[in-house]
Amino acid sequence: MMPVPLDQEHVLAVLAAVKDPEIPTISVVDLGMVERVEVSESAPRLTVELIPTFLGCPALEVIRGRALHALVEAFELDQSDCLVKFGLSRPWSSDRVSAAGRERLRAWGMAPPPMATVAQFVEGSIAVACPLCQSLDTEVQNLFGSAACRALYYCRSCRNPFEVMKPI
Numbered sequence: 001m002m003p004v005p006l007d008q009e010h011v012l013a014v015l016a017a018v019k020d021p022e023i024p025t026i027s028v029v030d031l032g033m034v035e036r037v038e039v040s041e042s043a044p045r046l047t048v049e050l051i052p053t054f055l056g057c058p059a060l061e062v063i064r065g066r067a068l069h070a071l072v073e074a075f076e077l078d079q080s081d082c083l084v085k086f087g088l089s090r091p092w093s094s095d096r097v098s099a100a101g102r103e104r105l106r107a108w109g110m111a112p113p114p115m116a117t118v119a120q121f122v123e124g125s126i127a128v129a130c131p132l133c134q135s136l137d138t139e140v141q142n143l144f145g146s147a148a149c150r151a152l153y154y155c156r157s158c159r160n161p162f163e164v165m166k167p168i
């Protein structure tokens with residue numbers, strides 16, 4: 001079988017299958033983590049720069065490892081020819097989560113990050129729609145959910161608790 005051509009399009013297709021270890025329906029592409037893809041004739045032939053989501057999130061090293069493994073396999077590269085690194089040139093923002101990513105979060109039962117500032121979110125002045133029934137009749141239960149990047153909400157309409165990915 002011919003190896004997959006090593007170009008930007010195919011690299012992104014491979015990365016679209018690299019999921020967040022904590023949210024199995026969403027990929028590093030959906031999260032807007034892919035900052036740069038560089039293909040070169042000399043080593044390393046492929047360099048991928050990712051933007052870390054929530055700094056200090058223990059999942060980051062897992063994500064990097066999975067991305068590296070997937071790329072090495074797909075393009076039949078030597079480990080030394082594939083570099084996956086985190087760039088800190090600019091901060092990740094929850095606005096980078098793609099429309100498809102927001103839909104996948106909802107389908108998984110988590111509200112996507114509201115388009116709001118952290119301050120607005122903490123104040124509770126923004127309406128967060130329930131991912132299960134779309135009602136806006138929701139209230140915050142705990143701003144610090146099961147992970148630093150999530151808050152816990154409760155829907156008064158369908159009486160279900162749900163998690164929200166925090167804006168950042």
Ligand SMILES: [Zn+2]
Pocket residue numbers: 130131132133134135155156157158159160
């Ligand atoms: Zn609901």
